[in-house]
Amino acid sequence: MTTNTLDHATLLQQDSRQLHGLHHPNLHKDPLIVDRADGVWLYGTDGRKVLDGMAGLWNVNIGYGNQELPDVAREQMQKLAYTSNFVGVTNPASIQLAEKLAGFAHPTLNTTYFTSGGSESNETAFKTVYYYWRRLGKPEKVKIISRMNAYHGITIAAASATGVTRYWKMFGLPIPNFLHIPDPNAYRYAGDVKEGETVAQAAARALEEAILREGPETVGGFIAEPIQGAGGLVMPGDDYFDRVRAICDKYEVLLIADEVITGFGRTGKWFGQHHWNLRPDIMAFAKGVTSGYLPLGGIQISDDIRDVILNAPAEDSWMHGITYSGHAAACAVGIRNIEIMQEQKLVENADAMGKRLGAGFQRLRDEFAFVDNVRGAGLLWGVEIVTDRESRTGDMAKAGAIANAAMQRGLRTRPVGAGTLAFSPSLAITADEVDTIIELLGSAMDSVV
Numbered sequence: 001m002t003t004n005t006l007d008h009a010t011l012l013q014q015d016s017r018q019l020h021g022l023h024h025p026n027l028h029k030d031p032l033i034v035d036r037a038d039g040v041w042l043y044g045t046d047g048r049k050v051l052d053g054m055a056g057l058w059n060v061n062i063g064y065g066n067q068e069l070p071d072v073a074r075e076q077m078q079k080l081a082y083t084s085n086f087v088g089v090t091n092p093a094s095i096q097l098a099e100k101l102a103g104f105a106h107p108t109l110n111t112t113y114f115t116s117g118g119s120e121s122n123e124t125a126f127k128t129v130y131y132y133w134r135r136l137g138k139p140e141k142v143k144i145i146s147r148m149n150a151y152h153g154i155t156i157a158a159a160s161a162t163g164v165t166r167y168w169k170m171f172g173l174p175i176p177n178f179l180h181i182p183d184p185n186a187y188r189y190a191g192d193v194k195e196g197e198t199v200a201q202a203a204a205r206a207l208e209e210a211i212l213r214e215g216p217e218t219v220g221g222f223i224a225e226p227i228q229g230a231g232g233l234v235m236p237g238d239d240y241f242d243r244v245r246a247i248c249d250k251y252e253v254l255l256i257a258d259e260v261i262t263g264f265g266r267t268g269k270w271f272g273q274h275h276w277n278l279r280p281d282i283m284a285f286a287k288g289v290t291s292g293y294l295p296l297g298g299i300q301i302s303d304d305i306r307d308v309i310l311n312a313p314a315e316d317s318w319m320h321g322i323t324y325s326g327h328a329a330a331c332a333v334g335i336r337n338i339e340i341m342q343e344q345k346l347v348e349n350a351d352a353m354g355k356r357l358g359a360g361f362q363r364l365r366d367e368f369a370f371v372d373n374v375r376g377a378g379l380l381w382g383v384e385i386v387t388d389r390e391s392r393t394g395d396m397a398k399a400g401a402i403a404n405a406a407m408q409r410g411l412r413t414r415p416v417g418a419g420t421l422a423f424s425p426s427l428a429i430t431a432d433e434v435d436t437i438i439e440l441l442g443s444a445m446d447s448v449v
């Protein structure tokens with residue numbers, strides 16, 4: 001079916017039959033109905049062509065329109081699309097992807113449990129924390145510490161770990177035993193900073209204080225995105241994770257790295273944790289593992305946690321499992337997706353293009369007084385829109401207006417946090433396309449002055 005055979009007006013009308021996530025239906029006006037996409041470009045049924053500055057939802061890492069992954073999926077589906085991955089049955093694709101991932105992010109992360117996406121991965125991580133401490137005779141270690149402005153997903157526990165209050169309001173969340181400390185946002189830190197301390201040090205101290213306040217015997221895990229995404233693109237300071245790791249070790253708290261966005265090359269290194277010394281006990285992943293071509297996620301657990309699961313008596317089994325774990329077609333696509341990233345050196349490209357993109361954003365900061373803190377790594381960037389640089393007050397209304405103006409000009413970005421325009425284009429983006437982002441964004445900013 002080609003674009004022209006789809007009647008845009010009819011589709012627009014019929015689109016009201018579905019709910020679209022995370023905003024009021026009234027805001028879903030004039031949506032881009034994407035019928036086709038190629039590289040960084042989306043093509044709408046109304047003839048619009050838009051550069052997707054977000055690569056979908058931070059996930060289409062190899063870019064749209066790859067013609068190999070459909071072949072891989074078809075071949076796998078013709079042989080075996082899916083089979084149970086519970087006890088007694090498994091499949092080559094999930095075996096080979098787990099093998100490929102063993103030791104890939106960190107030498108101690110060698111065992112994978114597959115899920116269908118990021119929220120499920122974090123749910124699985126929390127249950128594994130509970131399980132681990134129960135097996136070690138410490139069932140009271142059930143509190144999970146997270147950070148304000150974190151985004152960990154929308155299922156009940158994942159949304160409770162999420163630190164954005166509007167995700168809680170109408171659902172009575174967070175559930176008990178989920179706590180939040182300030183995120184290490186050096187531009188706008190919500191906690192207290194002592195004299196001589198950096199924000200990173202203060203934010204790490206906040207973790208230790210929270211553990212002591214709650215009682216270390218009640219705290220089971222700490223979850224953090226290496227770079228915070230949907231909550232406002234927050235970079236941790238350089239020694240934040242060194243300190244966090246040491247604190248987690250000191251108080252026997254499992255460290256969960258949520259690499260759902262930052263995994264698979266997004267930050268110009270294979271994993272966000274490679275920028276710092278995180279050494280997670282559990283890593284959650286999703287999105288970039290298949291570049292969104294099929295849904296897939298998972299957790300990787302440390303050898304220590306794996307051994308606890310392996311050595312448990314039958315009556316204390318890790319009773320966790322979801323139908324689509326180890327989905328053969330999704331895993332086959334995941335394997336080839338990672339190979340394509342390796343062959344095309346997309347992580348290196350993310351690093352190089354990210355530097356070009358960051359320099360472009362800095363030029364816009366020089367030009368427009370309402371642009372301030374510009375930060376990022378690889379192809380994960382935030383451009384802060386403020387009422388004024390002195391007060392550092394985020395201007396969400398203006399960020400929204402710029403995003404709308406950008407969309408009218410053919411550039412998709414997304415306002416997040418207090419007024420940050422987020423960018424996370426495909427890792428295969430070219431220098432010309434990076435320059436197009438800057439040009440279109442500059443024009444959009446001009447239009448709201």
Ligand SMILES: Cc1ncc(COP(=O)(O)O)c(C=O)c1O
Binds near residue numbers: 118229
């Ligand atoms: C860091 C992080 N964790 C978890 C999730 C949830 O993933 P999903 O939407 O696949 O459930 C997201 C989604 O954006 C995310 O950014």
